[in-house]
Amino acid sequence: MIDLYSWSTPNGRKISIALEELNLGYTLHPVDISKGEQFSAEFLAMNPNNKIPVIRDSDGVDGHPVTLFESGAILVYLADKARRLLPVAGRARYETIQWLMFQMGGVGPMFGQTHHFQRYAAHEKYSLERYTTETHRLYKVLDGQLAKNEFVGGDAYSIADIAIYPWVARFGLHQIDLASVPHVKRWYDTLGERPAVQRGMEVL
Known part of the structure; x- marks a missing residue:
């Protein structure tokens, strides 16, 4: 299962769209950036750059959990995981x-x-x-x-x-x-x- 930490910004919506397109199950955890929730200790432990979005995938690489920030990196990871929306080679x-x-x-x-x-x-x-x-x-x-x-x-x-x-x-x-x-x-x-x-x- 994927946990998505996000808010209603273009960068956040990239990931929710990708998850919906790829039909990957996820749980949304809103991070209200208007209230500074991205500066909480819990969030900073996932992303020291205090920006949304972040994902945590309990079924990550080689059977180990993965935590990722930066929306572009997350998009590549999700596409590779599902083997859709990004050609695998060439x-x-x-x-x-x-x-x-x-x-x-x-x-x-x-x-x-x-x-x-x-x-x-x-x-x-x-x-x-x-x-x-x-x-x-x-x-x-x-x-x-x-x-x-x-x-x-x-x-x-x-x-x-x-x-x-x-x-x-x-x-x-x-x-x-x-x-x-x-x-x-x-x-x-x-x-x-x-x-x-x-x-x-x-x-x-």
């Missing part, structure tokens, strides 16, 4: 991981900064413009990839799609009309119809 595996890293290194940090300045510091015009401009650039990169492929990593739905979807779901904070990135909109609407995505988004 070019397609590395192309999927490439776009997962695009989310981890670009979409997450830049969209997250845009969220912060839109919500809490909109008066800081330089910072807001800087991060919004970069967010829009990343949408264009994503749109270009999806113009050539049905899904982010290629022809198959994968953890790369799962990683990016919850961030795009907050497009209202990004000052972007999805009609301006039509391939992203097509992809976003398609994923939004998946029952597992809907369940994963509604866990918290």
Whole structure:
């Protein structure tokens, strides 16, 4: 059984979506980051970086329990465990991981900064413009990839799609009309119809 320690953020929702898609049984443990629960001694023992999500898998590697933090690492672990949503070898595996890293290194940090300045510091015009401009650039990169492929990593739905979807779901904070990135909109609407995505988004 997998224990999921999470909250209703894009990074948290990546993991609940993946667990639903992979049909892996799990128990949810809400960690209310608005109340600072991520700084508790119990949580820090699992993740010294005090960030959600974290998983504990009692049936881990080689029969031993596994505790993991960092959402990208968790997605790879879960996909490998279920042998789905990430090719086990070859070019397609590395192309999927490439776009997962695009989310981890670009979409997450830049969209997250845009969220912060839109919500809490909109008066800081330089910072807001800087991060919004970069967010829009990343949408264009994503749109270009999806113009050539049905899904982010290629022809198959994968953890790369799962990683990016919850961030795009907050497009209202990004000052972007999805009609301006039509391939992203097509992809976003398609994923939004998946029952597992809907369940994963509604866990918290």
